[in-house]
Amino acid sequence: MSIVVQKFGGTSVADSTRIKNVANAVIREYNNGNQVVVVVSAMGKTTDYLVKLAGELAENPNHREMDMLLSTGEQVSIALLSMAIQAAGCPAISLLASQIGIITEGVHTKARILDIKTDKMKKHLDEGKIIVAAGFQGVTTDGEITTLGRGGSDTTAVALAAALKADRCDIYTDVDAIYTADPRQVPAASRLDTISYSEMLELARVGAKVLHPRSVETAKQYNVPLRLRSSFNLDDPGTLVIGDDKMEIYRPVTGVAADLKQVRIAVLRVPDQPGIAAKIFSSLAADNISVDMIIQSLEEGNLNNIAFTVNDSDLKGAINVLERVKLDINAGEVVVDGNIAKVSLVGAGMVDRPGIAAGMFEAMAEAGINIKMIATSEIKISCLVDKDQAEEAIRSIHRKFDLDAKVEMQK
Amino acid sequence: MSIVVQKFGGTSVADSTRIKNVANAVIREYNNGNQVVVVVSAMGKTTDYLVKLAGELAENPNHREMDMLLSTGEQVSIALLSMAIQAAGCPAISLLASQIGIITEGVHTKARILDIKTDKMKKHLDEGKIIVAAGFQGVTTDGEITTLGRGGSDTTAVALAAALKADRCDIYTDVDAIYTADPRQVPAASRLDTISYSEMLELARVGAKVLHPRSVETAKQYNVPLRLRSSFNLDDPGTLVIGDDKMEIYRPVTGVAADLKQVRIAVLRVPDQPGIAAKIFSSLAADNISVDMIIQSLEEGNLNNIAFTVNDSDLKGAINVLERVKLDINAGEVVVDGNIAKVSLVGAGMVDRPGIAAGMFEAMAEAGINIKMIATSEIKISCLVDKDQAEEAIRSIHRKFDLDAKVEMQK
Numbered sequence: 001m002s003i004v005v006q007k008f009g010g011t012s013v014a015d016s017t018r019i020k021n022v023a024n025a026v027i028r029e030y031n032n033g034n035q036v037v038v039v040v041s042a043m044g045k046t047t048d049y050l051v052k053l054a055g056e057l058a059e060n061p062n063h064r065e066m067d068m069l070l071s072t073g074e075q076v077s078i079a080l081l082s083m084a085i086q087a088a089g090c091p092a093i094s095l096l097a098s099q100i101g102i103i104t105e106g107v108h109t110k111a112r113i114l115d116i117k118t119d120k121m122k123k124h125l126d127e128g129k130i131i132v133a134a135g136f137q138g139v140t141t142d143g144e145i146t147t148l149g150r151g152g153s154d155t156t157a158v159a160l161a162a163a164l165k166a167d168r169c170d171i172y173t174d175v176d177a178i179y180t181a182d183p184r185q186v187p188a189a190s191r192l193d194t195i196s197y198s199e200m201l202e203l204a205r206v207g208a209k210v211l212h213p214r215s216v217e218t219a220k221q222y223n224v225p226l227r228l229r230s231s232f233n234l235d236d237p238g239t240l241v242i243g244d245d246k247m248e249i250y251r252p253v254t255g256v257a258a259d260l261k262q263v264r265i266a267v268l269r270v271p272d273q274p275g276i277a278a279k280i281f282s283s284l285a286a287d288n289i290s291v292d293m294i295i296q297s298l299e300e301g302n303l304n305n306i307a308f309t310v311n312d313s314d315l316k317g318a319i320n321v322l323e324r325v326k327l328d329i330n331a332g333e334v335v336v337d338g339n340i341a342k343v344s345l346v347g348a349g350m351v352d353r354p355g356i357a358a359g360m361f362e363a364m365a366e367a368g369i370n371i372k373m374i375a376t377s378e379i380k381i382s383c384l385v386d387k388d389q390a391e392e393a394i395r396s397i398h399r400k401f402d403l404d405a406k407v408e409m410q411k
Numbered sequence: 412m413s414i415v416v417q418k419f420g421g422t423s424v425a426d427s428t429r430i431k432n433v434a435n436a437v438i439r440e441y442n443n444g445n446q447v448v449v450v451v452s453a454m455g456k457t458t459d460y461l462v463k464l465a466g467e468l469a470e471n472p473n474h475r476e477m478d479m480l481l482s483t484g485e486q487v488s489i490a491l492l493s494m495a496i497q498a499a500g501c502p503a504i505s506l507l508a509s510q511i512g513i514i515t516e517g518v519h520t521k522a523r524i525l526d527i528k529t530d531k532m533k534k535h536l537d538e539g540k541i542i543v544a545a546g547f548q549g550v551t552t553d554g555e556i557t558t559l560g561r562g563g564s565d566t567t568a569v570a571l572a573a574a575l576k577a578d579r580c581d582i583y584t585d586v587d588a589i590y591t592a593d594p595r596q597v598p599a600a601s602r603l604d605t606i607s608y609s610e611m612l613e614l615a616r617v618g619a620k621v622l623h624p625r626s627v628e629t630a631k632q633y634n635v636p637l638r639l640r641s642s643f644n645l646d647d648p649g650t651l652v653i654g655d656d657k658m659e660i661y662r663p664v665t666g667v668a669a670d671l672k673q674v675r676i677a678v679l680r681v682p683d684q685p686g687i688a689a690k691i692f693s694s695l696a697a698d699n700i701s702v703d704m705i706i707q708s709l710e711e712g713n714l715n716n717i718a719f720t721v722n723d724s725d726l727k728g729a730i731n732v733l734e735r736v737k738l739d740i741n742a743g744e745v746v747v748d749g750n751i752a753k754v755s756l757v758g759a760g761m762v763d764r765p766g767i768a769a770g771m772f773e774a775m776a777e778a779g780i781n782i783k784m785i786a787t788s789e790i791k792i793s794c795l796v797d798k799d800q801a802e803e804a805i806r807s808i809h810r811k812f813d814l815d816a817k818v819e820m821q822k
Contacts, residue, residue: 016464016467016468019468020468050487053427053487053491054490054491054494056427057427057430057431057491057494057495057498058494058495058497058498059498061494061498062493062494062497064504065490065491065493065494065497065505066490068486068489068490068493068505068507069486069487069490069491069494071486072483072486072487072490075479075480075482075483075486076461076464076480076483078479079465079476079477079479079480079483080464080465080468080476080480082473082476082479083465083468083469083472083473083476083480084468084469086469086472086473086476087468087469087470093475094476094479096479096556098509098554099554099555143509143510144510145507
């Protein structure tokens with residue numbers, strides 16, 4: 001008997017009509033003879049409402065209490081979805097992270113999963129029950145409630161699938177598949193039937209919002225077959241995300257995306273001594289701030305400028321850290337540029353093919369777009385451009401690499 | 412250092428302004444040098460909203476899932492109140508029933524508390540923290556979430572006070588004290604400074620809604636000094652509920668109240684054989700239906716009529732049980748009368764004083780009110796009357812026993 005993990009986001013359970021639709025999608029898998037674990041997020045705007053309430057009571061609400069507060073959203077959803085499944089005649093049981101045993105570290109509001117117990121879930125599955133599991137939340141070994149931060153529910157689904165050795169993990173969303181670019185920005189974008197973990201990871205990291213990079217990383221690590229599919233059309237197979245080794249690497253580039261939520265921070269005139277860069281970035285890491293696209297350029301004498309990007313929600317925290325560190329390391333000003341977008345081209349095939357980067361820069365030049373910063377990885381090239389030029393950049397690159405044509409599977 | 416338990420109901424935490432007021436009331440006790448545990452209910456209409464959602468999804472929602480759903484209401488309140496207390500500069504920590512260890516039996520939606528762990532609470536109190544505890548909820552030894560049913564948050568507060576051997580337990584409400592009758596029905600009602608557990612218990616049981624009988628019973632059992640006081644006027648000492656042995660019994664009657672939420676059920680022509688009454692009432696008890704005011708009257712031959720009252724919310728359940736049982740015991744029809752009110756006179760002093768019952772019946776006769784059923788206990792006399800005559804009955808009795816005059820303490 002196959003184990004299938006399904007995940008539905010907040011808009012899919014926004015009201016009782018939609019919850020009934022989700023119940024139907026769940027029962028469909030169950031009636032196909034599968035053991036089903038379904039992970040749900042909080043209903044529609046619940047989280048926003050709770051965050052607003054917290055904001056009325058405290059300027060900087062305690063992180064532990066935020067987790068206590070926000071985790072109720074998923075608890076409401078799992079109870080209601082269980083009731084809906086039961087009302088349709090199928091046995092179901094809702095389980096909190098603390099009841100399953102989704103053990104996390106104690107970092108509130110952005111905890112990482114350390115371990116998942118499977119005995120309770122297996123017992124219920126073997127009794128023929130559908131398990132309705134709360135996404136986004138975890139519990140420490142001390143019984144403290146944590147939440148997983150961004151992309152939390154996707155991560156819960158993939159982690160449960162990994163722990164249960166599920167046959168597949170289906171992430172239901174309001175889009176029907178993964179595309180070579182955001183179809184709202186590039187109408188000619190093509191649908192992908194298959195994509196590798198690494199490609200998906202890079203696409204997700206650079207701003208394709210359909211799957212959170214964290215859940216893709218977990219899927220890659222445990223080799224969980226991940227399917228992104230539409231909650232509006234249950235017959236559509238969507239896009240399958242699988243192991244790099246299972247893909248024929250035939251596409252030099254998979255897709256292009258823009259991330260508009262980054263800001264660039266530069267620390268000027270940093271003394272060129274060993275350990276200085278480490279001091280900056282370990283201080284940021286200590287405050288749980290993720291840094292992307294680091295560039296160090298020689299200024300004059302033995303002074304460097306160090307620039308990097310962070311998510312705009314981390315800007316305030318990053319500035320706090322840097323204003324402290326700059327005194328410590330005897331650096332100059334900290335300068336922020338918020339008017340940027342990170343445009344990225346992703347493709348597992350680019351490792352073997354020269355000229356991809358050159359093609360990308362040509363596409364930008366043809367569109368008259370100035371590149372502010374460049375960073376590359378084995379399967380990705382990212383450029384910082386002015387925010388208002390991001391869409392034009394994407395369209396130009398998309399054309400340049402013939403992504404406008406439907407990508408055919410060449411097996 | 413004294414331990415004080417405070418309890419605030421749903422209207423006291425209905426929005427962020429009121430939550431801040433509660434935070435002030437809590438901090439006031441804390442700044443007086445007390446160790447403070449505050450118990451809160453769900454915000455305002457939250458529970459009604461959740462019940463409505465459940466009703467949209469299932470006609471008869473599973474009780475376990477209802478507990479999963481409803482317990483989120485208190486979880487939201489404790490997180491927000493903690494944040495408000497912290498924002499005002501005091502250390503606070505919210506704790507769920509599962510985190511404290513409020514262990515209950517497994518009867519969902521009306522579980523009774525079996526045990527309360529105190530080690531975690533004591534640790535936090537000794538660290539100088541205010542504990543914000545979720546009312547209404549419990550946890551089984553298997554980690555299942557339960558709720559305590561009606562009067563649940565009051566019961567949580569009293570039970571925590573008992574477990575912690577608190578110096579007092581203050582129940583904050585929207586009334587300022589306990590009165591000899593409901594002031595809305597009897598404008599001349601007098602305020603009571605002190606009342607015994609037994610008197611309060613009978614008053615609560617007969618419809619005085621200020622304190623749930625269950626919480627009073629627990630307070631009596633563990634001798635917890637209970638104070639009912641106003642959340643709008645923190646300087647008002649309210650009414651102290653204390654041990655019978657600590658009271659001078661000087662009042663023949665303490666108060667009079669009407670319960671409009673009862674219905675009378677009669678089972679006609681029940682064979683007069685041993686064990687038949689037991690069969691009826693043990694079947695009702697098995698479905699967790701509480702029965703009040705049982706009267707058995709001889710009909711004719713060896714047939715009895717058995718009449719009793721139940722809470723109107725239990726009517727449907729009771730009828731289901733009785734329609735089954737009546738076939739079993741070969742009885743006649745089951746007849747329901749919903750147009751009734753139970754008017755009760757309560758007073759620990761009545762045990763030694765003859766003529767109290769007679770006085771009550773006289774008061775009813777003077778007001779031209781017909782009595783449908785009578786039941787008495789050592790400190791209470793209850794009469795069933797027509798629902799629309801309940802207020803007149805209360806006023807007449809109140810006058811008859813000189814309760815209209817302010818009851819002075821006669822020590």
